[in-house]
Amino acid sequence: MTDTPLILAVPSKGRLQENAAAFFARAGLVFTQSRGARDYRGTLKGVPEVEVAFLSASEIVSQLSSGTAHLGITGEDLIREQIPDADTAVELLTPLGFGHANVVVAVPQAWIDVRNMADLDEVAADIRARHGTKMRVATKYVNLTRRFFAEKGVSDYRIVESLGATEGAPGAGSAELIVDITTTGATLAANALKILDDGVMLRSEANLVASTRAPWTDRAKAAATAVLTRIAAEEEARTSREIRASLDPAKASGLAPLAREHGATLPYGSALGREIVLHCRTATVFDIVTALQSLGAQDISVRAFDYLFRPTNALTERLLRRIG
Numbered sequence: 001m002t003d004t005p006l007i008l009a010v011p012s013k014g015r016l017q018e019n020a021a022a023f024f025a026r027a028g029l030v031f032t033q034s035r036g037a038r039d040y041r042g043t044l045k046g047v048p049e050v051e052v053a054f055l056s057a058s059e060i061v062s063q064l065s066s067g068t069a070h071l072g073i074t075g076e077d078l079i080r081e082q083i084p085d086a087d088t089a090v091e092l093l094t095p096l097g098f099g100h101a102n103v104v105v106a107v108p109q110a111w112i113d114v115r116n117m118a119d120l121d122e123v124a125a126d127i128r129a130r131h132g133t134k135m136r137v138a139t140k141y142v143n144l145t146r147r148f149f150a151e152k153g154v155s156d157y158r159i160v161e162s163l164g165a166t167e168g169a170p171g172a173g174s175a176e177l178i179v180d181i182t183t184t185g186a187t188l189a190a191n192a193l194k195i196l197d198d199g200v201m202l203r204s205e206a207n208l209v210a211s212t213r214a215p216w217t218d219r220a221k222a223a224a225t226a227v228l229t230r231i232a233a234e235e236e237a238r239t240s241r242e243i244r245a246s247l248d249p250a251k252a253s254g255l256a257p258l259a260r261e262h263g264a265t266l267p268y269g270s271a272l273g274r275e276i277v278l279h280c281r282t283a284t285v286f287d288i289v290t291a292l293q294s295l296g297a298q299d300i301s302v303r304a305f306d307y308l309f310r311p312t313n314a315l316t317e318r319l320l321r322r323i324g
């Protein structure tokens with residue numbers, strides 16, 4: 001074990017690696033990587049007390065579940081599959097907008113009469129009548145499949161655990177249908193499979209996840225806060241704009257109502273002299289510009305930020321609410 005206060009688990013390979021690295025880079029969090037004895041370890045430049053563990057998306061889930069890692073990036077599909085009590089063990093702090101994939105039930109396209117989960121009962125009965133065996137479902141999402149099939153009232157089947165190339169199972173004759181993840185649908189199409197109409201089990205994307213079981217010492221909380229504050233400041237910057245203008249002080253009384261109406265703020269107060277500054281959501285910029293023009297404002301400029309640090313942020317609040 002290590003005595004570094006905070007372990008941050010980051011995908012080291014596969015679909016999520018590049019996007020995760022880009023996500024941290026946007027927040028000004030740069031990894032310095034070194035090869036450790038058993039796995040890759042690193043640090044975050046300028047953020048002491050954080051150790052970065054480079055792991056597979058699935059190993060990240062295990063470490064968050066056991067509390068070996070405090071924070072990590074991984075897919076919700078893996079969280080729901082691998083952690084039976086996910087809502088107790090981890091907190092999904094925020095979806096990250098990449099790693100989108102659906103976990104789906106797919107059957108051969110040739111089964112033209114089979115469209116939804118309820119139709120699988122007939123398929124199962126048919127297979128039993130013809131071969132005296134159970135309908136076989138190939139998947140590596142064993143737990144998600146059991147849960148979903150039970151919810152849909154389908155019980156006469158057996159799972160064939162798949163370790164890869166799941167979509168090939170029906171063609172190879174090792175299962176009748178599959179449960180797997182899909183993004184573009186290309187792999188399903190290449191294997192002549194179709195998704196059942198009500199066969200989307202989970203819409204997954206990469207999430208920033210906190211472990212509730214990790215040793216959340218005061219130093220770990222402080223280190224997490226340092227990381228989350230930067231991530232939040234980047235997001236706040238990306239979704240905000242600054243509007244500056246020159247306004248006749250005689251018109252300044254119209255400013256606060258204007259800001260309120262558009263959900264904007266006056267971070268430095270109402271006008272001292274002619275210069276006014278508003279912060280607003282990106283989508284409201286042009287409405288505010290128009291309103292300012294109606295108020296007689298001139299020389300209106302709109303700027304983007306690199307980082308915007310607020311007194312507090314939703315990520316840190318969410319974490320601290322959960323871990324106390």
Ligand SMILES: Nc1ncnc2c1ncn2[C@@H]1O[C@H](COP(=O)(O)OP(=O)(O)OP(=O)(O)O)[C@@H](O)[C@H]1O
Binds near residue numbers: 013016182
């Ligand atoms: N098209 C996709 N296929 C699979 N996973 C995807 C896709 N798009 C996003 N993901 C996400 O990436 C996660 C990790 O998938 P990836 O393929 O990188 O790992 P893996 O193949 O499971 O790794 P391993 O080598 O351990 O099997 C998935 O669980 C899912 O959350």
Ligand SMILES: O=P(O)(O)OC[C@H]1O[C@H](OP(=O)(O)OP(=O)(O)O)[C@H](O)[C@@H]1O
Binds near residue numbers: 166182184186188
């Ligand atoms: O809908 P699509 O865009 O075709 O993507 C889906 C495919 O991608 C994943 O496999 P991956 O390429 O990660 O290989 P793996 O089976 O080795 O994980 C997944 O297991 C599917 O097979």
Ligand SMILES: [Mg+2]
Binds near residue numbers: 014
């Ligand atoms: Mg994969």
